[in-house]
Amino acid sequence: MAIVSPSMLSANFLHLQHDIDFVNNSNADWFHLDIMDGVFVPNISYGLPIVQTIKKTAQKPLDVHLMIEKPERYISEFKQAGADILCVHYEACLHLHRTVQAIQQQGMKAGVALNPHTSVDLLRDILCDVDMVLIMSVNPGFGGQKFIPQSLQKIARLKELIEQTNSQALIQVDGGVDATNCRQLTQAGADVLVAGSAIFGAENRTMVVDELKRS
Ligand code: DX5
Ligand code: ZN
Numbered sequence: 001m002a003i004v005s006p007s008m009l010s011a012n013f014l015h016l017q018h019d020i021d022f023v024n025n026s027n028a029d030w031f032h033l034d035i036m037d038g039v040f041v042p043n044i045s046y047g048l049p050i051v052q053t054i055k056k057t058a059q060k061p062l063d064v065h066l067m068i069e070k071p072e073r074y075i076s077e078f079k080q081a082g083a084d085i086l087c088v089h090y091e092a093c094l095h096l097h098r099t100v101q102a103i104q105q106q107g108m109k110a111g112v113a114l115n116p117h118t119s120v121d122l123l124r125d126i127l128c129d130v131d132m133v134l135i136m137s138v139n140p141g142f143g144g145q146k147f148i149p150q151s152l153q154k155i156a157r158l159k160e161l162i163e164q165t166n167s168q169a170l171i172q173v174d175g176g177v178d179a180t181n182c183r184q185l186t187q188a189g190a191d192v193l194v195a196g197s198a199i200f201g202a203e204n205r206t207m208v209v210d211e212l213k214r215s
Contacts, residue, residue, distance in 0.1 A: 002186050003170070004212045005032040005063045007196030008054065009045060009143045019200065020057050026209045030063040030085070032174070032194045035078075037068035040092050041141035048081045055082030065113060065174065065194075067140050068092065072099045079106040087111030087134050087172075090118055097126050104131075111172065115140065116148050120158040127167040132192070133158055138175030143196040147176030152188045159189030179208055182215035 006028050011019035023031055033051055038044040045067075055062060061084035068074070071088040072095070078086055086108045093099050096112065103110035111132035112123060116139060123133060135158065137151035155171055162169055170191040177185065178198035185193060193212050202208045 001213055002182070002190065002215050003030065003192040004028045004209055005030040005172070005192055005194045006199045006209070007032040007034060007143065007174070007194050009034045010196035010200035012200070016054070017057065020054060022205060024057075024059045026206055027213050028060070028199075028209050030061045030192075031058050032196075033062055033064045033083075035064060035066050035068060036141060040069045040089065041067045043141040048077055051078065051081040051083065058082075061085060063087070063111075063192075063194075065111075065134065066092075067113075070094075072102060075099070075102050075106055079108055083108055085109040085111055085132065087113050087132065089113045089115065089140075090122065091115055097129065100126065100130055113140075113174075114154075116151070120154050120161060123158075124161055124165065127161060127165045127169055130167070130169050132170040132172050134172040134174055134194075135190075136175055137173050137177065140175070144201075145176055147178075147181055151175075152184060155185065155188040155190050162189075177212070179211040182212050186215045 036043045036045040063085045064083040065087045086103045100110040109131035113134035138145035172192035173190045174194035177195045199208050
């Protein structure tokens with residue numbers, strides 16, 4: 001069974017409670033929250049007040065994906081806002097190992113995200129120290145983009161590296177994930193599926209969550 005993390009970027013912000021309730025009552029596992037600063041990625045999403053607000057009624061862990069420059073500046077702020085898992089981009093961190101340790105010292109799980117052009121081999125030396133690796137299967141910044149098929153090979157290669165290094169890291173995949181590709185993703189080694197438009201844009205959201213879960 002995959003871990004399913006619906007991306008709230010595709011939720012209806014006029015009726016956010018309704019969409020939070022949907023996730024609470026579904027078989028989904030986490031809330032995926034995308035934080036964008038308009039510098040690391042060309043888009044600006046939402047920030048700490050929305051994370052705090054979601055935390056008040058979310059009954060599942062908050063999986064926070066930081067698409068921001070120098071994310072080490074905000075680790076304690078996101079902890080206070082309610083993040084349970086904090087994921088930073090490899091490309092945005094100069095001292096990635098230090099940042100991963102700082103996240104864990106604050107009592108959160110630490111994830112490292114890789115853009116489509118970043119090789120998974122670059123993480124080899126710190127794989128044992130991270131709790132999760134996020135393979136971006138689109139260029140980060142927007143929901144509703146098309147899945148990049150080469151991501152499957154990256155997942156398979158990362159799985160190999162995790163086994164070779166006896167790492168416990170989970171493999172998360174984010175971008176263009178839907179009911180048509182979820183099976184291939186979990187077969188390649190993905191443990192956590194993030195989906196935004198495939199879930200919130202569906203007529204039957206419950207069915208999509210269950211299909212992703214079963215993949
Ligand atoms: C993209 C974000 C994703 C996004 C996924 O930069 O990291 O989490 O919400 O959206 P879909 O599932 O629509 O591709
Ligand atoms: Zn994301």
